[in-house]
Amino acid sequence: MFKKIRFKNGAIEMVGNIFFPTDFDETIKYPAIVVGHPAGGVKEQTAEIYASKMADRSQSL
Structure with missing residues (x-):
């Protein structure tokens, strides 16, 4: 889940x-x-992939 x-x-x-x-x-x-x-990157590509994966993994902390 994310918010713009x-x-x-x-x-x-x-x-x-x-x-x-x-x-x-x-x-x-x-x-x-x-x-x-x-x-030169696009926020919906590299950074978004890392951010969404970290948010998913935060459930196990």
């Missing part, structure tokens, strides 16, 4: 995705990892 987000970074609008474990509970605080894509 947008926010300002100075004059630039940033866009990203937040990935959640399938058993996500809004009443619990979770650790977070920020994954940035490589220069």
Whole structure:
């Protein structure tokens, strides 16, 4: 499960995705990892693959 987000970074609008474990509970605080894509990359490719896999694996922590 993920949520698309947008926010300002100075004059630039940033866009990203937040990935959640399938058993996500809004009443619990979770650790977070920020994954940035490589220069010239597309967020839905390299970084998204790593982020979604880490969110899936966080269930076993």
